[in-house]
Amino acid sequence: MPKKERLIKQAIKGDQNALQLLLKDEKDKLYKMAFIHMKNEHDAMEVIQQTILEAIESIHQLRNPAYFSTWITRICINVSLKELRKNKKIVTMESYSIPDVVEVSGSLEEKLDLTNVLYGLDEKYKSVLVLRFYHDFTVNQIADILGCPEGTVKTNLHRGLALLKTKMKGAYMDERRNESY
Incomplete structure (x- = not known):
């Protein structure tokens, strides 16, 4: 069994250290996804924090370890969209600097x-x-x-x-x- 799959199964069973390692592997991808939606670093970081919190609270609901990356990405997108609806922000491109999100x-x-x-x-x-x-x-x-x-x-x-x-x-x-x- 690959190491990542073993970590995912441990995280589902409640191992916080395993979940932390998995989230560390996903952090760049999650940040880019949050930034693309939120359009600024501060809001993107808030989305990441909320995503991690929701992942911790609901990891036990993940049914198939092979879909961990898909599952965490979906949480990030949903949190981003929820924040956008809640804040109904209009952010202009001039109001922030663009990191190298688009590679x-x-x-x-x-x-x-x-x-x-x-x-x-x-x-x-x-x-x-x-x-x-x-x-x-x-x-x-x-x-x-x-x-x-x-x-x-x-x-x-x-x-x-x-x-x-x-x-x-x-x-x-x-x-x-x-x-x-």
Whole structure:
């Protein structure tokens, strides 16, 4: 039995040290997911704290140890969305600095452009795109995390990618037009 699976089974039985080790392995992924939703470090850290608290309280409900990562990611997304609904915040891009959340190759400007466009998408598109392309979850896993049908995930991926392409193409086409003058 792999070490991670053994740790998960121990955590389900109530071993807090095992759960702590598992959460430590997931912390970067959870932070990125929380930051993408909350758009600032302070709120993202609050979401992480609430996610950890909910994980501690409900680890015994995890039925299949193989889905630990999916389970904890779903908690993080749900906590993020609950906080957004509760606070109903509107945060502008200028109000915070963007850490290297979006890890793509290319120049800093390209990363910032992609991040800005990604933040501007509806939650349903942003969530599936981040889970699929930055966390490498399958469509099936994303459907489990978000609690929706696979067809909905596929539709949101397709539409989200089309929106990204349109918005990114528009930004770069505008730049090219300005350069030709």
